[in-house]
Amino acid sequence: MTMPESAHPLSRPPFRNYQFDSAYDEMFESPGVPRPHYRPLFQTLLDLPPEELRKSQQAADLSFLHQGITFTVYGNSEGTERVFPNDLLPRIIPHSEWRKIESGLTQRIAALNLFLEDIYHSGKILADGIVPRDLVYSCRHFRREMRGLTVPRGIYVSICGTDLVRLPDGNFAVLEDNLRVPSGVSYMLANRKVLKKVFPTLFRDYGVCPVDHYAQALLSTLRALSPPNSSARHEPTVVLLTPGVFNSAYFEHTFLAQQMGIELVEGRDLLVHDNVAYMRTTAGLRRVDVIYRRVDDDFLDPLCFQRDSSLGVPGLFNAYRAGNVVLANAIGTGVADDKAVYAYVPQIIRYYLGEDPILNNVQTYMLTDRSQRDYVLEHLDQLVVKAVGESGGYGMLIGPQSTAQERADFRRRIQDDPRNYIAQPTLSLSRAPCFLDGEAQARHVDLRPYILYGENVTLVPGGLTRVALRRGSLVVNSSQGGGSKDTWVLRA
């Protein structure tokens, strides 16, 4: 017997125009049949007049604007602050799936830290030929200044935001490790605040794991890294170093500093004297022990790295070397999130931990290899090409959506400098319902959980689900027209 047309849920608002394709759909196991953990949300959306949701969306947008939850877009002469678009429909992750993500990411951060310690000391993994020596030494983010320098607890990466995608088979895979200065965690917290207001009952009934303790966890992580020659007694002085108000993530820097109750400093607020770092306060100079820096390696110390940087602190590297101040993350961690080194992470995990990776990598073509390069150059219109040292969606080519001109451009760039690029298949990222133009529409999403590594590894259950808001787009980066939505990890 067939159902009458009007009773079929997908013929009713807000799902009337909801579309399916080959990608994994986060909400539906098949058209019209929601997955068990999405059922209550699905029912709520069917029952709710679309007008209500639209009003909530307007209220949420206005609240983001008034709070100034904005980011700055580079390469745009307007130099504009833009509100980071927030989508009202939560992305829901069942507890069992989260457990796997958690153990996979814990394994990964442990292995990557061992890798960094190794390559900056004896280099066993290079001697054993697991990772090619020239690959590591040719990496733009490899810092020879770090050779032989011992960091507290041997932790190089204490704050990490890893990008996961869900493939059509339903499994999560790691797309990128962000081991330098990952951002976005403030949006995770801001989204949660908004969603609790919009869906209070639904939120309570679902049993969602809280994320509000992130700032506290971050602070204890940073405190655990207190330097060997600390001035401190019991509580080291922790500060957050920002490049300043023009940085795209400035809102986040102020937000985290405020939530942790620590000083937000700029390079010009700090100075180094006799290899000790101080900040300039109204009551005189005050010693600084741990710096959570949101400034890239290149700009940290003009005496050591980029000379014309005014964002950094002259002499900071020497103070770091002397063990008088700790930087988190350490300098030179970018070598482990180089997109070519990324291809070796499964081997890295096996080498140091003797375990199989819990979360898979995405297939990656190394363009330094002749046969792989030839294959890639012939299939540019089907692949995604990325510059190895870039992040934030800058410097990439998405084959199927590119013009012949762009492909010719990348072909030349790859031939000029094959080490600087990798290629990956165009992934079909999973799709989740988003509330756009007054109805639910499917959009591609990824997931960035945040991992902290101090005394031990901590993952706040949740993360930033980024959304490619443009129809059909696969790029979720905020700089490229992406938005975000709240991520609900269920308690059981």
Add this chain to the structure above:
Amino acid sequence: MLSRAADSLYWMSRYLERAEHTARLIDVDLQLRLDQSPAAGSGRWLGLLEALQVPAPENGAIDAETLTHLLTLDRTNPSSIISCIAAARENLRQVREQCGSDMWEQLNRLFLQVKSTASTEAGLLDSYVFFRAVQEGAHLFQGVTDSTMSHGEGWHYIQLGRFVERTDSVARLIGSHFNRLPHPVDDQAVESEEYLEWVGLLKSCAAFQAYCKAHTAELRPLRVAEFLLLNPSFPHSVRFSVDMVHSALRAISELTERKAEQPVRIAGRLRATLSFSQIDEIMASGANAFVDSIRWQCTQAHSAIHQIYFDYSVESALVA
């Protein structure tokens, strides 16, 4: 507290006070014009520009529309209302972690409101509403600040900025008013056209009602001058503002435990001058000289604050 943060709070507060002062001055001026003949009002534009320290437009156009735009929505004029509010917001944005979200949201909202006025066609057609909104926005921000922020070091820098700015701008306003008087001040009640000018002065300092309460609606120049310069309890008088500067400086000096005698001493001397001066003596030796001396000392205090708390030399700090 970081020196840079203190500096930003101080300037944020100064800019906001400046925006509020400018809004009130223009608001009062436009109202006053309605009661005056066009000829009587035209000379006052230059006085207004002088009181706000804004250079007159180069093409010499001094009509209401040009000047109102110059003083309110012109981003190229660093003293326009929109520039001041944008600067206040930018300063607060640089120290957002110092204040609660309520404070930030209030200032951000005020900025967005002014910005949207600037971008609409109608612009200042409804100028009365606009100037009220700026003044109310600034008052609301002060209220939110006083009731949500701890009255610690940061709050004292905000107080300091507000009252340094107020001392200077009220003193300047009085100076420019006396400059424009066609004859020496006597103690007779003023009348007709001139009456409106004196009402304008009082209203520009938000002081008309407070003055009437103290001295009735009979406006005598000496009493007005005394009220605006020496009244100890009216919040827009010069003396009140200097008292607030002095107490903020004392509090900061105690909180930072620094031997910062110079700013406190300068403010203390200024305070004593205003406490013990008589209005007839001031007038006898020239109101302008008196006002100029106050403004000069105010600048001295500002420089001393800057040198001791915001931009001290590292060598001196290392010795300590």
